[in-house]
Amino acid sequence: MTENSTNTVPEVLYLIHKDPALLQEALTQMRPPDIAEGLRNLPTDAAAHVMAALPFDVAVQVFDEPELTRERCGMILKMDDETAGLLVDAMSPDQQADLFREIPEKERGRLLKLLPPPSRQSLQKLLEYAPETAGGIMTTEFATIPSTWTVEEALRYISEVGAAKETIYAIYIIDPANQTLVKVVSLRELLVGDRAANVMNVGNPRPPLTVSPDADREDVARMISKYNLLAIPVVDASKHVLGIVTVDDVIDTLVKEQTEDAQKFGGMEALDAPYNEIGFFPMIRKRAGWLCALFLSEMLTATAMQRFQGEIEHAAVLAMFIPLVMSSGGNSGSQATSLVIRALALRELKLRDWWRIALRELPTGLTLGAILGVIGFTRIVLWQRLHIFSYGPHYLLVATTVGLALVGIVAFGSLAGSMLPFLLKKLGFDPASASAPFVATLVDVTGLVIYFSVAFVMLRGTLL
């Protein structure tokens, strides 16, 4: 694999950016994604210098790399108006929109004016869509042909305009009377088809798959993935094609959503930049919020413990198993939550399935709790009998308390952990916000109450 050669790219590029011959030579071996990756490791000033030295067509391709989203914003603000205008105008429309979303509000108007009026209007339209929708990730460069053409005509047209379109592997057939989408053919279907045939008679006769501009980008990703599409058209209510979402946008979307979900499940706000590139204080901010919220909720454990102060003073032996029984609830809850979040994300489960999951997690939790309960019971009895530690004359009652409490706590943990994502979704939040620490905190307080309630019943008259 050649990707490792990119490590020294930024230095090399900066060293030679003033020598057009050397630069030209180096660039013939380099791909735009590698140059983009290299530029990310340069200070903004140096990166802007390199960009200015690149041949225009290469510069445009580099700027079109989604990887560079954050950095190109800084670069563009350092370029002179003419270069900036030409470069932005040559970018693909979806990347233009991404770039403008990053540009500070006060600079946006000035940059918009650098674009020719048609590009400006089409960009302003794209910017109206939310970034996590189909409209927000679509591009407006696609190939359409009228439904009256033959395969031969279509192929000739595509050979002529092909270089300028984001993809030509899906071709959109439009009814010339009302400009609505009537069919989608693949370039493959055209190429293997009869050249004299009408384009409407090529490929399969099913109505085309489409999405609306406000469809969630995750749903769009799921459709492209399920139907193995290279692109999907975004249409308005009257079937006019507004743009297309291509398979590479989908991959970027999948990777982004994956990262956000992983960070949320870890119990923090999703970062909007790579770990390496985020500053000390923004990082603290992203992490302190949830950490403090969890800490404040976890304070309820102290409140719960205050209520059981008498029990703890009478039977300090009970306190020893608090971390053990509490953490088991959190762990089983975390398992159930991660399962349900993922199944919801993959649409394997729907909101209305909550009761089926509850009916399933309860026996699962009871079984898992029983397994841990038996281990816990055995551990205490064994330590006592082997004289490793003495839990007092009532050690059998203590062992039973721990064992029974584990059954209840693990069952409650599994149930609460599996229901929390449903509850969050029902309330309109992202189910992925049901992080492992969130579930653990939820289960900790209840776990303590279960533990001391079991202890109260089991040990009344003996230790308590």
Next chain:
Amino acid sequence: MTENSTNTVPEVLYLIHKDPALLQEALTQMRPPDIAEGLRNLPTDAAAHVMAALPFDVAVQVFDEPELTRERCGMILKMDDETAGLLVDAMSPDQQADLFREIPEKERGRLLKLLPPPSRQSLQKLLEYAPETAGGIMTTEFATIPSTWTVEEALRYISEVGAAKETIYAIYIIDPANQTLVKVVSLRELLVGDRAANVMNVGNPRPPLTVSPDADREDVARMISKYNLLAIPVVDASKHVLGIVTVDDVIDTLVKEQTEDAQKFGGMEALDAPYNEIGFFPMIRKRAGWLCALFLSEMLTATAMQRFQGEIEHAAVLAMFIPLVMSSGGNSGSQATSLVIRALALRELKLRDWWRIALRELPTGLTLGAILGVIGFTRIVLWQRLHIFSYGPHYLLVATTVGLALVGIVAFGSLAGSMLPFLLKKLGFDPASASAPFVATLVDVTGLVIYFSVAFVMLRGTLL
């Protein structure tokens, strides 16, 4: 979106599978991925009946759906030898290999014999590669042309063979002398190119990107995503093309890895099937293993607490804050772990970066700990002053103990949580196995020791 119409697909298909006219009619509106999804909700017997009733070309497309991986294995074993042989032979080679990996060892030989010798040999070769490598997900249906051809010749050839290849959007140019790969052109480059030109003069002159058959499928996915490819060739050491990996394989790979990582981070073994489809006991097995391992490790907290029994009996007030301080360590650890796992997965971090992360997580953890410490201290002092609860005459010392312990525990949690994925990777394990519960357990025992050590220093001579 039309995807919701699939809900009633299985019943409808089964009801009409004996009526060829009705079935034909229904199928013109249905896409193979929808049929595959529908079949998954039918019992194996019924699904096999429907499959047998489908027109052969549709049946092959349905069987080629990666979604059906597990179900098609059951179906194929219920079909008669002739149908099974024809169907499997018509599948694409990568899906054939996936199917055979699912088929029980003892049936595999019998089914292999149903295939014509050339298919059998090529399948046996594919089965030699591990399923998580490029070789394990590649297909052997791709379009090659000799480097001596013109664009015109190439396009004519592609129109003829296009229907039978997995993709024709990337075309592999082979040196006729030694059959090695010399260039990859896209169909777009051919189509917009000069028809009389030699194919070697079309597109860009860079050497083609390739992967070796034993490359990790995640790395392949990353390359396809980074370079916006529709396919990447898999070549041996002497540059012979063994197969290609296409972009839709990559999407499947990304989604699979994502699900596995999410489940691992939740503290369990990755499921190999959707949540809905896994039985009660397999589910218990997948979850009980890690849960028991964590439980056994967490027993160390009981051992630690036994050592501090004296302290707890003297100062039961200390026990009240155990859940609070312990969980804070786990939460901060879980944040750090999820960040580092994800950054490692995206190759934003490399193994050798561990010390830079350690140097970063330590001050981050200290700061976060200080924030929680101040909140904890304030809470105790406030409750005392407002007469909500009495922590005794030495409440200021208790509050200081909790506050200082939090600084130490959160700092340790962040550090341990961020280092654990590096350690696992170094030892050859998947860093994603560093689950939130794993980190919490690791931090719990240390947290207790830190807490009681701080208490010992602060409260000696007063409470202890």
